[in-house]
Amino acid sequence: MSQPGVTFHTPTGDYRVDALLDAAFGVGKWGGPQGTGVTLTYATKGPGSTYIQNYSPLLEPERGQDLTPTEAQEVGFRTAIQTWGSVANINFVEIEETADQTADIRFAMSRSVNAQEFEDDFGYDLFAYAYLPQFTPIAGDVWFDPDLIDFDYTPNTHGSGYYLMLHELGHALLGFEDITENGGVNGAALSAGENFHAFSIMSYHATPGIAADPRNAAVSFPTTPMLYDILAAQALYGPNMSHNATDTVYQFAPGQAIYQTIWDAGGIDTIDWSNQETAAFINLNDGSFSNMGPPRSNGTDEFPETLAIAFNAIIENAKGGTGNDTIVGNAANNVVYGGLGIDLVTGFNGNDLIYGNQGTDTIYGNLDLDHLYGGQDADRLYGGQQADVLYGNFANDVLYGNFDNDFMFGGQDQDTLYGGQGNDIMFGNLGDDLLFGNRDNDQLLGNDGNDTLYGGSGNDGLEGATGNDRLFGDEGNDTLYGGTGTDVLYGGLDDDLIYGGDGADQINGGDDDDRLFGQEGNDVLIGGEGSDYLYGGSGSDQMSGGIGNDTYVVSNLTQSVSEDANAGVDVIETQVDFILPANVEIGIMTGPNNISLSGNALNNSLTGNIQDNLITGGGGNDTILGNAGADTLDGTSGSNLLQGGFGDDVYLIHSAADVVVEDANGGVDTVITTFNTTIGTNIEVLILNGSANEATGNDVDNQLVGGTGADLISGRGGNDTLSGNAGADTLVGGTGDDVLTGGGGADRFAYSGTNLGDDTITDYETGLDVITVDNGLTVIGIADNAGNAEVSLSSGDLITVLGVSSGDIEVEDLMAT
Known part of the structure; x- marks a missing residue:
């Protein structure tokens, strides 16, 4: 058969590719221009295979020599050639050679006298070699020394024999050169830190600076082309987009040695470590290494990086095992299960769904919109850059929303939630939880348990719900709901709205103009600085406005109000009979009942409701307004202004200085x-x-x-x-x-x-x-x-x-x- 032709290598501009391409004149790739695929035939030495005697400078094959590989070598060769075909757009067709039909890629044995002049780095007269794609009859032929028969050619066992198959096919198929410091096309070269097997099987180094001894069983050899090999093969032929193009699960037997690179063309794929007991580091990013299974060895030292993901391959999901795993996501929408153990999971880009499962886990959402689930034990969850959803679930969890508008749910037990930036929604749920809204306008709900909530800056909403809770609004115009239980609520800075709920609550508005509602129970309300509004609700409430022009609402006879001297002009709105305490200037009667209101020694302003009221001025020069209803207005001492309003009013005048004002038709x-x-x-x-x-x-x-x-x-x-x-x-x-x-x-x-x-x-x-x-x-x-x-x-x-x-x-x- 005629060869498919050769296109000479030209620089790609990517040193990782160019360093692998042989720079010799006339050497290139099979078929058309770089980036296009090709169909190649291949064969192992068979009865119909013929070779021209002494057809190359190395004088192989030798007369009278049996050139037939062993069955193990043939299996290894077939697997290795299809392994290359799985990553690059090369269609391989196996043929049986005849006198009239020879394959493009051929495998046989040789003990050429000239070839034996070569020694490897370890002094062995043992070798394998191949001819690069070019316009010659020897192009594409792969030769192994017969003394290599005892090498391990079993695929995926890390044996040197199978590795040599992959290596020599790299020459024969792609025109790769052995990586040296001299570099490839256009002088491109790999650094010493890249010149070893983890990056390319074309290297002779097991680790940087340490040569790989093929006779040393302790040396780990790759079972696939590695990162730069796949990158270069796809640059020459294009990727194989049918290989693992559906939903693929990559799982390994417990204790299995791994040294390979995954190429995956599509689907929703998973690296599944759930059947393993040893800890793993799983990195889903393409071009990255993971530490999985037994470490690889250079014959002396061990190294943890065993599994790589080819460039441009997307693996979406991962499952950890029972060990303490570390899992790093990529730019896809990942689904990650930490499994058992103390795991560290980082979502990276994409809208990720991460489950810590059992064990004390640490989970980072990183970029985009993530869902994080802590699992059974005390976990730490970090939301990342976008609007994330965090569920602590069981045990004492710590949740960090970080940036954007996050939803955070503590779950059972005693959780700690930090909202970070953005308008966050935070639920402590069960247990005695600690919630920090931090920046922006957050919503914090303690739910069950004795919770402590800090709103932080921004206009926050805090609700303790059940339990004896502590709520601190901090900066911003906050709204606080104590719920049931004996709660402590502190508004902090700015204008806050505070509801005590059930139970005997301690409520403090803090600075600025606050609105305080005690609601049920015997509450203590303290307005603090600013013009505050204090509504005791039901129960025997104690109210103190502090500095500022405060307003109090009194709804039953057991409530009390205290004010400091010179602390502002204060108002009491009462629904029951009431006497203004010292230092309160204004009294207003509300509600549907006939009630009485009495002033104090100050110059009071007293106003009735629409019912029949008794309003008494007390000392001072008072202004008394009856409003609607048949009111009785008693100025007592001082120079008072009395105005009954609508209704049949009665004025009790004690001084000629009093002034009575009535409207026409006012009763x-x-x-x-x-x-x-x-x-x-x-x-x-x-x-x-x-x-x-x-x-x-x-x-x-x-x-x-x-x-x-x-x-x-x-x-x-x-x-x-x-x-x-x-x-x-x-x-x-x-x-x-x-x-x-x-x-x-x-x-x-x-x-x-x-x-x-x-x-x-x-x-x-x-x-x-x-x-x-x-x-x-x-x-x-x-x-x-x-x-x-x-x-x-x-x-x-x-x-x-x-x-x-x-x-x-x-x-x-x-x-x-």
């Missing part, structure tokens, strides 16, 4: 006072509680009631009702149709001027009371009418005196006396 309002009083606008009723006082109405229909002394009661405008009560009172109806009741004592019903209206006197006592006229007003007649006396005045007005006759009326003209 029938009453002023009760102990001193001379002229009622203001929109006040309808005035009651004197003193003795010998003056009560003066306004221009609406008033009811004026005297006290126990000799009062002067003047109705002024409107249809008024005047009652003198006890004492010798003087009642002046004024204009309008008035009703006058003198009460006990010698009372005077005084009339003066014009337009007085038609009045009625209800209790005129003959011989005791008197009607007086003045200022030009005269009585022009007194007549009886239906059992009453009617007194006609010169102004045209009429006085009806009930229950008496005309003869019983005494009229005194003051102008006449």
Whole structure:
């Protein structure tokens, strides 16, 4: 058969490839341009194989020599040639040679006299060699010394015989040279640290600087082309994209020696170490080495790196064994199981799914969106750069979210969670957990157990849930929920919202303007610095606002409020009867009930609700607002401003300095006072509680009631009702149709001027009371009418005196006396 032709080597620009390519003129690859595949035939020496006598300078084959390899050598040769075909786009076809048909790649034995002039690095006249691809009959032929018959040619046993097959085929198939310091095409050379078998089977070194002795059974030899070999073969022929292109599982027998490189063309693949007891280092990155199984040896020393992954091969998944494994992911979306043992797993790039399984594991998500599961024991999980999901599961785990918006779940037992940067969601779940939100706006939930939560910077949400929890908001506008149990909640800096929940909680807002809600239980609420809002809720709560303009909500009689002097202008909103404590300035009544509110020694502002309230000012110059409802407003001492609002209000006035303000149509309002009083606008009723006082109405229909002394009661405008009560009172109806009741004592019903209206006197006592006229007003007649006396005045007005006759009326003209 004719050969497929040869394309001369040209530099690729990658020193790892160029260092392996023979630089001799006329040497190259089989077939077309670099990067294209080829079909090659191969054969071992058989009955029909013919060779030209002395066809090369080495004079092989020797006349009369049996050139037939052993069966073991033939198996090794076939396996080795297909191993090369598994990594590069070379289609191998085995043929049986005849006089008219010879293979491209041939394998036979020779003991050429000229060849025996060569010695290897160890002084043996034992050798194998091959001819490179070129335009000659000898190209592609592989020759082994017959004395190499006792070498181990079994594939995958690390024997030197099988390794020599791979090595010589590297010459025959690809035009590779033996790696020396002289380098390959374009002078490319490998460093001393790369010139050994782990990088290329074309090297003569087992480890850097240490030659590989093929007679030393202690030396480990590779069972496949290695990293740079595969890279160079694929540069020449392209990769074999059908080899292991489906979902492949790479598993090894327990204790199996490994020294190989994996080429995998596709699928979702797994390196499975789960059947092993020894610890492994598994690196899923292409071009990397893993430490798996017994270490390789250079004959004297041992080295752990045994398995490599070819460049551009993607292995997605890994499973650890029962030992303490280390697993490193790659840029794919990895699924990794740590297995038993104390494992270290790093996800690297990709959206990884990592299970620590049993053992105290350490797991790093690294880049992209990872899911990390700790497993049975106390694990440490690190989220990485993107938005990760971390589950501690069992035992006392430590979880680090690190960057981005992470979801973290502690699981059972006592876990510690660190959110890091990003808006994290953190669940402590069971056990006494410790959660740190750190930066940004985090959500922390302690759940069961006695948890401690730190929000850190950012606007965080913290919830203790069940158990006796400790919550610290730190920086930012935080929201804290204590949940059930006896909790300690501290807002820290900025404007916080804090809910105690059930139980007797300790709540401290910290700095800035906070909102505190004790809710259930007997709570202690401390506002701290800033203008705070404190709502005790149910229970016997103790509230203290601290510095700032604070607002308190009191909802039951057992709650208390304490304030420091000069600590701001403070407000109490009460739903029950309440007396303002010292240093609180403002009281506001809320809720649906009729309640009472009393001020303190300060200048208070007191406001009622929409029900019927009793509001008492206490000391100081107070402002009292009744709001809706029939309220009673008592200024007590000081110069007070009282405004009842809508409803029939009652004002208790103790000082002439008090001011009463009523709106029009705001109800029938009453002023009760102990001193001379002229009622203001929109006040309808005035009651004197003193003795010998003056009560003066306004221009609406008033009811004026005297006290126990000799009062002067003047109705002024409107249809008024005047009652003198006890004492010798003087009642002046004024204009309008008035009703006058003198009460006990010698009372005077005084009339003066014009337009007085038609009045009625209800209790005129003959011989005791008197009607007086003045200022030009005269009585022009007194007549009886239906059992009453009617007194006609010169102004045209009429006085009806009930229950008496005309003869019983005494009229005194003051102008006449």
